Amino acid sequence: MKQEQNYTIWLWVFVGVVLIGVVAAMVKLASVTNSGTPTAVQTVNILPTVSSADWIRGNTHASTTLIVYGDFQCPACAVFHPVVLSVEKELGDKLRVIFRHFPLQQHANAIPAALAAEAAGNQGKFWEMHDMIYEHQRDWSEKSKTDAIAIFAGYAQKLKLNIDTFSKDINDSKIIDKIEASFDQGVGFGVDSTPSFFLNNTKLVPRSYGEFRDTIFATAGMSTTSSATKTK
Secondary structure, eight states, rough: OHHHHHHHHHHHHHHHHHHHHHHHHHHOOOOOOOOHOOOOOOOOGGGGGOTTSEEEEEOOOSSSEEEEEEEEHHHHHHHHHHHHHHHHHHHHHEEEEEHHHHOOTTTTTTTHHHHHHHHHTTOOOHHHHHHHHHHTTHHHSSSOHHHHHHHHHHHHTTTTTOOOHHHHHHHHHHHHHHHHHHHHHHHHHHHHSSSSSTTTEEEOOEEESSHHHHHHHTTTTHHHHHHHHOOO
């Protein structure tokens, strides 16, 4: 019982410290999110910007690249998440997926979630935290910032992260700067909503999940019919 009480006290101390950092991050990003709506583009040259600083899943040398600008609190992003996972699984080493942050101002917990994912990434668990945050979006999306941060701390424990390091990293100004830079870059590429997808050099605006999947398969030189048969 005493151990549980000590854990509870530690958890709320952690949440308090993290909340201060999150508020500072939101203030810093507010000036960016108020910058106005950019002009939409359909074709841009973005592949040269992909670097080791990006979070990349899949074959890092794949000729087909799907860049996702996402907001962890965005309901549409959570809906597309399993679709992207399915395409990743089916295409295997023919596809690399890159996630970049684009936290929308109207989503109060988007920045805390992005900070949690980046902090996990510093311990080699970015994609695990990324998936967990999206898959359990309903559990934290409408919570207060304090409660959401406590939930993310719980995810960090489930992923067996070093909590002291996680607590420090989630308040690191370098992480805040990275999220801000990702947002600014997205604005420069015409991103004004989430999720926004770039398939190789083209901004992909799918009208349906089927069209989204078929377009990626075609770009990778794969038939969706043969893939469906293969996965049965």
